[in-house]
Amino acid sequence: MTTLRANRHYWLPVPNEGTSAGTRHAFRGPRWEGRRQERTVCGKEVGMAQPSEMDWILFPTCADCFGVLKGEG
């Protein structure tokens, strides 16, 4: 019997409000389903928007999200 991985997640670049900078956070679930507001793995409520390719390139990965997911194995 196979077990579904409970810690499925995806990453999405999130711009900081009012700036052109941002952070790539992790979110629970298989993918973003278009909701305007989501909670990051590191516990922040953030506004969601379709990221541009530049966002993917420029925004650094959130160390807190990464640490939480790493801790879950």
Ligand SMILES: [Zn+2]
């Ligand atoms: Zn984060």
